[in-house]
Amino acid sequence: xxxxxxxxxxxFDIEQGEFFGLLGPNGAGKSTLINTMAGLVRASDGNIxxxxxxxxxxxxxxxxxxxxxxxxxxxxxxxxxxELLRLQSGYFGLRRNDDxxxxxxxxxxxxxxxxxxxxxxxxxxxxxxxxxQAMVHKPSVLVLDEPTAGVDVDLRQQLWExxxxxxxxxxxxxxxxxxxxxxEALCDRIAIIDQGELVALDxxxxxxERCPERKLTLVLEDASINLPPRxxxxxxxxxxxxxxxxxxxxxxxxxxxLQAIQTHGIELIDLHIEEPGLEExxxxxxxxxxxxxA
Amino acid sequence: MNWSGMYTLLAKExxxxxxxxxxxxxxxxxxxxxxxxxxxQALEEHVQIFEGVNYINFLIPGLMMMNMIQNAFxxxxxxxxxxxxxxxxxxVLLAPLSVLExxxxxTLAAVLRGLLVGIVVYIAVQPFLDLPVxxxxxxxxxxxxxxxxxxxxxxxxxxxxxxxDQLAAFQNFxxxxxxxxxxxxxxxxxxxxxxxxxxxxxxFFYMVDGFRYGFFGQSDIEPGTSLAVAGSFFVVxxxxxxxxxxxxxxxxx
Numbered sequence: 001x002x003x004x005x006x007x008x009x010x011x012f013d014i015e016q017g018e019f020f021g022l023l024g025p026n027g028a029g030k031s032t033l034i035n036t037m038a039g040l041v042r043a044s045d046g047n048i049x050x051x052x053x054x055x056x057x058x059x060x061x062x063x064x065x066x067x068x069x070x071x072x073x074x075x076x077x078x079x080x081x082x083e084l085l086r087l088q089s090g091y092f093g094l095r096r097n098d099d100x101x102x103x104x105x106x107x108x109x110x111x112x113x114x115x116x117x118x119x120x121x122x123x124x125x126x127x128x129x130x131x132x133q134a135m136v137h138k139p140s141v142l143v144l145d146e147p148t149a150g151v152d153v154d155l156r157q158q159l160w161e162x163x164x165x166x167x168x169x170x171x172x173x174x175x176x177x178x179x180x181x182x183x184e185a186l187c188d189r190i191a192i193i194d195q196g197e198l199v200a201l202d203x204x205x206x207x208x209e210r211c212p213e214r215k216l217t218l219v220l221e222d223a224s225i226n227l228p229p230r231x232x233x234x235x236x237x238x239x240x241x242x243x244x245x246x247x248x249x250x251x252x253x254x255x256x257x258l259q260a261i262q263t264h265g266i267e268l269i270d271l272h273i274e275e276p277g278l279e280e281x282x283x284x285x286x287x288x289x290x291x292x293x294a
Numbered sequence: 295m296n297w298s299g300m301y302t303l304l305a306k307e308x309x310x311x312x313x314x315x316x317x318x319x320x321x322x323x324x325x326x327x328x329x330x331x332x333x334x335q336a337l338e339e340h341v342q343i344f345e346g347v348n349y350i351n352f353l354i355p356g357l358m359m360m361n362m363i364q365n366a367f368x369x370x371x372x373x374x375x376x377x378x379x380x381x382x383x384x385x386v387l388l389a390p391l392s393v394l395e396x397x398x399x400x401t402l403a404a405v406l407r408g409l410l411v412g413i414v415v416y417i418a419v420q421p422f423l424d425l426p427v428x429x430x431x432x433x434x435x436x437x438x439x440x441x442x443x444x445x446x447x448x449x450x451x452x453x454x455x456x457x458x459d460q461l462a463a464f465q466n467f468x469x470x471x472x473x474x475x476x477x478x479x480x481x482x483x484x485x486x487x488x489x490x491x492x493x494x495x496x497x498f499f500y501m502v503d504g505f506r507y508g509f510f511g512q513s514d515i516e517p518g519t520s521l522a523v524a525g526s527f528f529v530v531x532x533x534x535x536x537x538x539x540x541x542x543x544x545x546x547x
Binding site: 038039040041042059060061063064066068070072074075076077078079084087088089090091092093094095133 | 296298299301302303305306309310313377380381382384385386387388389390391392542546547
């Protein structure tokens with residue numbers, strides 16, 4: 001869908017129909033990349049194409065293919081929600097678009113706010129209007145720049161459902177987010193950028209594989225047992241009745257640990273496994289990038 | 295051309311000023327009537343500039359033009375600075391609109407506001423005066439040219455300013471003096487020679503003078519010359535604005 005090579009070596013393709021995550025610490029250049037894609041920022045070097053249309057030489061086609069939900073809750077205070085949607089629709093050359101506008105208002109649960117001024121809407125409502133504005137010209141690609149920042153749990157769930165539905169309908173979705181569990185739950189493929197450079201680009205599963213250590217917490221009657229040396233070196237925390245081990249899931253089975261405990265005849269009271277998440281991968285990659293060992 | 299997009303942007307800009315008509319239309323009318331009352335009444339007995347034209351009548355076209363150009367400037371500049379400060383300018387920037395479409399929509403909206411203000415002032419003074427129209431062509435032509443020029447200057451002001459304060463400085467230190475010193479209240483020939491020379495460098499003077507010719511068939515300068523000077527000024531500004539917009543200066547970073 002989008003091939004981009006702006007400054008400092010960020011170069012990648014997003015496939016059509018993909019749910020793509022763009023992650024990175026604050027100031028990494030995520031918004032700059034998105035804004036360049038949307039033509040709001042001019043790339044100093046390189047180029048970006050949306051659905052094959054260059055964002056500079058074929059800006060009309062590329063902009064028509066793209067819907068952007070901005071990070072900030074921006075709006076024109078002169079107009080009501082419906083007026084704003086009609087205007088946005090008109091900018092894209094769609095003069096009679098009320099059926100789709102009504103559908104968007106209903107889908108985003110804004111039906112009874114159509115005639116309200118944006119002033120009078122809550123933050124969550126404003127966010128929905130921004131999504132409706134981005135979708136008003138039925139773009140193939142929807143870019144959401146931190147859409148769930150500062151929204152409550154209910155709305156976050158609704159937004160997740162809405163974007164998932166759009167994805168199922170064939171839209172390409174590009175999401176930037178600070179919430180890594182959000183990217184983990186929704187995205188097929190993820191790019192991590194840091195300090196303006198692409199530091200990782202892979203499928204979610206492949207990225208998760210980069211951090212193979214799972215955390216095993218055991219609550220025991222007595223934790224002062226001697227485990228076989230191979231397991232003992234994996235212990236990272238121990239107190240009177242609790243043992244915490246970091247196990248590489250590729251080489252070490254949990255059964256092996258349980259067997260060792262059984263051999264010592266110690267009663268296992270509870271057990272908890274934490275699988276590595278995107279957060280660990282993210283931390284590992286962005287720290288490594290700064291020359292810090294994870 | 296994205297005609298529909300351009301039309302929508304124009305409609306939005308017009309709709310915007312029509313939503314606050316007290317500020318955008320009524321205020322300039324009241325100001326004009328006050329000027330007329332104060333200057334007209336105070337000076338009518340003492341000043342006659344054109345033969346057979348009393349001072350109040352002389353004043354009206356100048357006041358109309360001054361209001362038209364100030365409002366045309368205010369329209370595009372305030373819309374741009376507000377949308378830049380609010381951040382909602384991105385909705386226009388994200389749309390498939392060309393630089394030319396953007397320019398035409400903003401300028402035409404400014405022209406429409408200018409004309410509307412001019413017409414309302416004209417209607418408002420009718421009960422008190424009998425203002426002739428010598429040539430509708432010149433009157434309307436200069437009204438369009440003046441509003442379009444100031445609409446364009448408004449775009450430049452709105453684009454260049456990053457704060458309301460900067461725009462206010464542009465408005466108060468450039469637009470306001472140039473419009474006040476453009477011969478609204480006097481004839482060029484009533485000034486000392488030095489000031490006459492200086493006034494000839496003020497492009498607004500040619501707009502006011504040419505517009506006045508449309509009413510009385512008399513002017514300080516040959517209307518064709520005024521048309522050429524004001525027209526050239528407009529073309530230069532329009533090209534400069536299109537170039538700035540094309541570069542994305544202070545809009546697309």
